[in-house]
Amino acid sequence: MHSDARASFGLRLGAILGLLFLHLPIALIFLYAFTTEEKSYQFPPPGLTLKWFGVAWERADIWPPLYLSLKVAAIATALALILGTLCAAAMTRTRFFGRDQITLLVLLPIALPGIITGMSLRSAFAVMDIPFSTWTIVLGHATFCIVIVYNNAVARFRRLSGSIVEASTDLGANGFQTFRHVILPNLGSALLAGGMLAFALSFDEVIVTTFTAGQQSTLPIWMLQELIRPRQRPVTNVVAIVVFAATFLPILIAYYLTREGHETAGGGK
Amino acid sequence: MTTRPATLPVRGPGDRLSDLFWRRPRLLLALLIGPPLLWLGVVYLGSLFALLLQSFYSIDEFSGLVVPEFTLKTYAELIRPSNFDIILRTVMMAAAVTAGCIVIAFPIAYYAARYARGRWKAAFYLGVMLPLWSSYLVKVYAWKLILAKEGIVTWAAEGTHTSGILNALLSLPVIGGNSLSTSYIGTWIVFVYVWIPYMILPMQAALERVPTSMIEASSDLGASSGQTLRTVILPLALPGVVAGSIFTFSLTLGDYIIPQIVGSSRLFIGQAVYTLQGTAGNIPLAAAFAVVPIAVMLVYLAIAKRMGAFDAL
């Protein structure tokens, strides 16, 4: 191997094939939403049609799950934003005993497989006789969304020049004024990004949700049921596109938000 | 000029509270950390505790009700052949998935770490991050379409006259099946696909830390590129590989959607937990099953820690 910056043909082929492996399957979802064949996953599709979008729109059983998913994601995101930001603020400002343990605790819900979080909550509901409701779903989602907001907020706090908070205090601002005029404007895009990611994660979550939903259906649970017992397959694809867009767009926005923040947050130096 | 005071007056409650926090910084800290700590402590740790508690309960065979008394009976049930098979099957699948992820992730991570620059680097990053974050269920569904008997793989095999190979693969004992979407091979492919970004990212991070000069030094000393790869790059990338494998291993252990949608009808741990807590109503056994991935992971983490994997996280 020489020190020139060109990869061997084999390596490049491997890398490109790997990336294709990651992306092509998703493209298929889009294709199958237009197929005229509704009983099987025949490839190539015998014909293409737009009618499934109309059919999906008319299907009454899709709307309540969609509504529930949006509601849960919105509440869980709001909770995660508050709790994650508080935690990040506490962790950046001071060093104290038990700091590492708290970091671990924040990370744990996403580090352990979802089934453990799900089954744990299910056990707790059983022990305490808590009936399933929107709130039992929210409880689980908010728990694993905290870390997403936390990570984004902590990274931004770290990048912020520590002395701008002191500068604000020095110039006569009290803690609340400093928060409003200095911390919030600088933290804003990171929180927005964190919120977007948390929303995407919650909207799409299925593993924990199946344990905390009882008889309720979120959109991913509806999809899961369709996958196990398919009715109109292309309609499922239309829903899949909606779910995909609802997670994909926030992620893309979050990526650009934090990338831009990288340049502006350093401007104080 | 002398009229300007050295100390400014308190103007309203904002200043007063601010003064208090300045005098008592611990109070502010407690107010900040309190709510998230309470949430995670009560909701999450409390639930984990409930899980452990339930796993030490048992179910009354006649009434089907949970007996809230401490017993190891439920754990003993895990070792029954039918249940132990489930555990074994899951752990073996997790190992196979981890191995698959390592092989496929390496060229991507290596290319991104060493050769991709500027816009390409950003493109690679997005190219890995987007599949990582995009809808899990949609990804699984996509593979259901691909692997289905009448789907794209069969079509492609027919088009390239390689149906023979596909059929030979499917006729293999144990891992084969009626179609890819109902065989272990299919389950394995989907697992690898869904968890591979978790392998690429830490691997890339570890590889980026290998200095170029070290690779040059190795080839300078006369090593072939194969030898350099084996003796220099792989050992240095190992911590990243182990870090990534923690994710792929743990996520496979706990998943129940993928084997349910793509695979044979034989159960994995996740499915066992799901069915037991739901239709069977045997929460103690479900809880005991859910403790298994935790236990396996603890063993795995202990080994990984010895190999220095946590430096790469």
Next chain:
Amino acid sequence: MTAAVEFRNVTRHFGPVRAVDGVDLTIAEGSFFAMLGPSGSGKTTCLRLISGFDAPTSGEIRIFGEDSGHVPPNRRNVNTVFQDYALFPHMTVRDNVAYGLMVRGVDKATRRNKAEEMLSLVKLAGYGDRKPGQLSGGQRQRVALARALVNEPRVLLLDEPLGALDLKLRESMQDELKALQQRLGITFVFVTHDQGEALSMADQVAVFANGKVAQVGSPTDIYERPATKFVADFVGSSNVLPPALSRQFGGPDAWCSLRPEAIRVVEGAGQVTGTAGSARYLGAGTKLSVHLGRSEDMEISVVLPPGQAVPAPGTTVALQPMSGALHVMAGEK
């Protein structure tokens, strides 16, 4: 004259580290006061104790006679120019400067006028609409200065204010800061590790070492009459003479300092004889090292005025201190 800031036996510990260790200090109102010392000497901690970002472990700090112990930083009429300037990246230069007025509830029109006034004071009129990111280092420094002055503080603290600037800019800023301080009559307290900066700008200099104040005095005091070996060493290039050597030079039996330019190399017999060592041309003279004995500390520096012949290394030279140049270091026993 009242004291602007007074340290009374102030101590600040960080765990086992005594960052500030029993400091007594009086900073006169209207003075330009420098805290000089190497990094880790406690000077920056002292500045933070005045601004209120740190609290003393024991002792008290009085600002214009008032005990500041219960006054948080935002209610101290003391403002700071931070080392990294700490400009708010999301605000325009004008909003940065007007910030102190805004949080005090001053109306918008007044704020704007005052900010513009401050910007012209620091020669940045017309820059109000820019963002800090669009300014050069020197310009940012001026914005930080204008922002700190807008509240008309009674004490202005400057933390290594010129540290991030290049040499040329640093020199012109020194003059400007000095002029500004004289014009406004505000007490300036600045922290620096650069002795040249401290000596050229300050009226009073406190030299810090290991959390203690080694010496306080005018720049001349510090430079010409260092109280300790540390000050002599850190502030200038004085020769530090142990008691034995002091006696040889005709001084008392005590540690003394002797400035290199206050020693003449003479023809014939002098007070002390030594062997000429290496010479270094300085422009305004030549610095010659002279060995008075074998050991390292028996070597002293002498500055030869321009025009005087430089003795070849190894030749014997006779040295004669100027009268009164030998200074006893009271801080050394």
